[in-house]
Amino acid sequence: DAGITQSPRHKVTETGTPVTLRCHQTENHRYMYWYRQDPGHGLRLIHYSYGVKDTDKGEVSDGYSVSRSKTEDFLLTLESATSSQTSVYFCAISGWDGYNEQFFGPGTRLTVL
């Protein structure tokens, strides 16, 4: 299995509070991604990174920011959590083999009350 960990694995927070989720990889892969998974929507891309300090928006980026100061860590921050951000969040990595096979972490279940 690809070495990807996510922390925390579960979190309950209140509306309006900031939340940071961490993704850590040991594969030295260049590309890292944050997705959210909601019933009926599959996985939707929030943000991705193509190198240290190089990030870009995905299709559902509003209300989220990211940072990548080291190759191995990719942080997702909900600046002011809302109930609509209750979801399961997955991190993925890719070594860019030309066709973008991605490897996924175990997920973080976030509940915003």
Place this chain on the structure above:
Amino acid sequence: AQSVTQLGSHVSVSEGALVLLRCNYSSSVPPYLFWYVQYPNQGLQLLLKYTSAATLVKGINGFEAEFKKSETSFHLTKPSAHMSDAAEYFCAVSGGDSSYKLIFGSGTRLLVRP
């Protein structure tokens, strides 16, 4: 823009029966196609991938998929379902200007009846 459609949010089969999960894609460039499986409370695991080397792709756990350009399809099959196949399955596409992204279908939950 690329997109993926998975027909049927739920598919139910008997143990030992054929599994057929449908995936149709839209892409203006030759696509790369993937099937992922997600077991309860776990992340996604790659089942198989199409990268233009061969139209019939074999994956793990006895699954295979056939790329049909004329039908823009990449359906997932397994000759004989096992109880352990019960999971959610996602089809995804990448390529062209979106080659750094995976576009996912909405998923199909496979139920296997004893």
